[in-house]
């Protein structure tokens with residue numbers, strides 16, 4: 001059985017439904033990817049590595065992970081911290097706005113829980129995934145330990161997977177981000193950047209420029225996403241462009257990239273070729289953006305995937 005670990009943060013989501021009603025759910029890039037991977041590839045053991053608290057919302061979040069068949073052995077419970085939270089509101093023009101409470105979340109402490117036992121378990125994995133958001137939320141004082149863990153996993157033969165998923169507000173400076181991303185690209189075996197993310201950081205404006213930018217790094221598999229535009233992959237020296245069928249009725253693009261990542265990696269772990277992995281991933285992302293919120297209802301999603 002193949003095995004993938006997603007490290008990062010899942011938050012409590014509060015969505016404004018009307019002036020007096022909030023709908024509560026859970027979301028976060030690595031969790032979203034884990035959900036879609038597991039829904040499409042139930043045979044792949046899919047784990048989220050994070051820290052929650054001892055509170056009731058943390059318990060409900062853990063139950064939600066379990067209801068999505070996500071392995072929670074490396075979901076830790078911090079003594080005093082609680083999960084991060086965000087509020088999302090959509091105005092009459094369909095524009096979304098967010099408010100976050102995540103600066104003191106339990107997930108920021110996740111690296112403190114990565115002891116020898118956790119490392120032993122992670123070393124048994126086939127893939128270890130982190131995103132730019134995972135890197136941003138890890139406390140500065142824990143970075144050294146985090147990179148040691150990643151190096152040890154790579155040495156143990158675990159494939160290191162990185163999605164830059166850049167969120168400027170989570171970083172102190174662009175220099176700091178670039179320094180961390182340089183370490184990530186240096187260790188990554190697979191990377192799944194979106195053009196937009198790298199445009200802000202490295203002034204690269206096309207998939208070709210992204211591929212060129214990443215050339216000096218020894219990354220085996222590069223998958224460049226570009227919204228409804230074609231996906232470009234590079235495996236060794238083989239460059240391929242994959243056509244995406246644009247979705248006309250886009251409802252909410254939240255987690256398009258996350259769904260893409262999860263399903264792509266699930267497909268690769270299930271020995272699918274790069275082209276069929278991209279097609280499946282694009283189909284999943286296309287289904288997700290036709291539903292509001294990060295996590296599409298399971299039945300609607302499954303139906304879209306078999307069509």
Ligand code: ADP
Pocket residue numbers: 194195196225226227228231244245246247248250253255256257258260281282283285286289
């Ligand atoms: P991110 O969420 O990481 O910014 P993108 O916006 O590039 O990622 O989208 C990720 C994937 O979602 C794309 O590669 C594509 O497969 C799919 N996607 C995004 N927007 C559309 C769209 N309008 N129509 C069809 N597919 C889309």
